[in-house]
Amino acid sequence: MAKLQQYLTWPAALLIAGLTTGCNAQTEPANSAKAAQSSETSKTSQSYQLERVARLQEPWAMAELPDGRLLITEKRGRLKLFNPSNKLLLEVKGVPKVAYGGQGGLGDVALHPQFAQNRWVYLSYVEAGTGGYGAVVARAELDLKDAAQPQLKNIQQIWAQVPKVPGQGHYAHRLLFDQAGYLWVSSGERQKFDPAQDLNSNLGKILRLNADGSAAPDNPFRAQGQIAAQVWSLGHRNPLGMAFDPAGQLWVIEMGPKGGDELNRIEKGANYGYPLVSNGDHYSGQPIPDHATRPEFKAPELDWTPVISPSSLIFYRGDQFPQWKNKAIAGGLSSQTIIVIDTQAQPVREVQRLDMKQRIRGVIEARDGHLWVIEDGKGASLLKMTAK
Template sequence: MPAAATATARATGGPLQASRLPNPPFVSTEIARFDEPWAMTFLPDGRLLVTQKGGQLKLLNTATKQIGNITGVPAVAYGGQGGLGDVVLHPQFAGNGRIYLSYAEAGAGDTRGAAVAYAQLNLNGSGGGSLSGLQVIWRQPKVGGYGHYGHRLAFDAQGKLWISSSERQLFDPAQDMNSNLGKIVRLNDDGSVPPDNPFAAQGGMTAQIWSLGHRNVLGLAFDPQGRLWAHEMGPMGGDELNLIERGSNYGWPIVSNGDHYDGTPIPDHPTRPEFNAPEAWWTPVIAPAGFIIYTGSLFPYFRGDGFIGGLASQALVRIEFNGAQAREAARYAMGQRIREVEQGPDGAIWLLEDGGNVRLLRLTPTPF
């Protein structure tokens, strides 16, 4: 986004304000409850895998509402923002049965870092299953602290694996090309580095990097044109929605449309036009988590729109795209922190609330 556009938004007191609809155009139905859920993904048969931060991988039969356990999950470093994170299917899952997990992993001493592994999913006849052949294919460096792992996963249409690697609340690594913290990472499905990555020739961690200068990215989604969008938690203000471009620097911690929690100002994006500015941003923050770009037919009027879960905002935030531009179009109050958003096989929108003993909700159109 050009810096001038951000400057205009800043001058008018923030990004374009959403139209707050008095009644959401959907009905919410509780399907099940989970304990500290973090992510979910649908299997081809319509069953649902759900991760819980404490280290449990659950299998929900959405028809019978039976919940089973998947064993063989790697040990997680649970605490703060850490634990079991994302779960996605390999693009050829129907043939190879492979799933990918991200999680916080303990290191030596009082350190932790995100890791990504794949494994074979073996389902049994009792509503559960197990993982076998677990292989860790990517890691962050182990550092202290319990926050900003990121570790969102997404596959693109070419079968490349994308990982959001947040900066672990350490600020400066986001600009360090010798670290994979504060970066968007692009890998082959086996964890090797594609030779066409922008910094592949430099080797090491640098070769993994697609973009840099990120704070805490908790949502990745590809639009129908194959463009990657990512939302990012700002500090005190300045949550962002970014179009992720090859080799681009998004400026954290040098610039932000928010300020430090102690009130120390951070220069805004327009002051440093060499950095890639967000396409949309929020002050006050929405605390974004979970992200889809809708492609279903159950809500035809939403096709091509984005949906972001709001933690602090306790809302489902709808995004309208116009090519490489984006704006908040509506904000639907949900009354609870929303951790995850997913599209179901029939086009329903599914939400996971955040916290203990929270609801899995299925959203369907309001009857007329």
């Protein structure tokens, strides 16, 4: 009750336990199926409470430093350093200039696996250039010696979307390191459709790179050229979340067109079919053949119509939320939800849907097992989610 009194300005609905569930409800289950689903939900639903700890302007991504402080990107080109112990929010100097507009600006932030030794921080952002716009990735050293003025030094741009094209949508540009130290980049097809199937472009692909941005060894298309050498999988639309499950399997969640948001199990060299197949249709109303019509393309493990507009993806490994342990957690934009998914179930299924009443841009797990959540848009909140 003391926490509720402390945050009287926060909507009460967001401070109570969230027990709403949702499955990929394209069909209505029979009564017996509903009963079984209700029984299973009682085993997976997790109560929680939320605390607003800071206000941000169009936040896009977060990363937790070894000391518990957070790096938070804001689309207009600001990188913030947040200290949970005293709620101090500082701006990190030295961020590269970004092309802000539409879905573009400063994007993801990730720490090198040996950050404690090399201080390397990786940023994705959008730049303007010949042909239009494109996402790039840069790395820099994070200098925290001056407690009052954190800054980036020795910035190096290491990767770029090819080609730059008109428009400011579908950059994706999520960043993720694996245990071997390879850098994974999700690259959207930039609302241009065909590049997702073209190995002369790295748009509409999942890419596996060395830490310096060069193509990683043993990528499946190395023999087909310098750009193709970066590619791990193709046929993606706007992949906005990437995460490894506890077994080391990579999963990607991506926005479909009008319907058909996808959760994909990523396999080496696999083609996920966009724009030739999708379980949604074009916004123009023109139909797209479903995955079932083209078995040569890899179908999603789970898809959503109506869409959830996925924004991010993690696998929860902590103990604070035992019902979510080893499950995928996705943020939802238009759905204003956080969605919990059991990827070990056969078939893969959604097991809980949290009604957040705000567009959710990102979720990460803190070292002590609670969750940090950022809302989307101007005046968005940084939320601390703990078990209730």
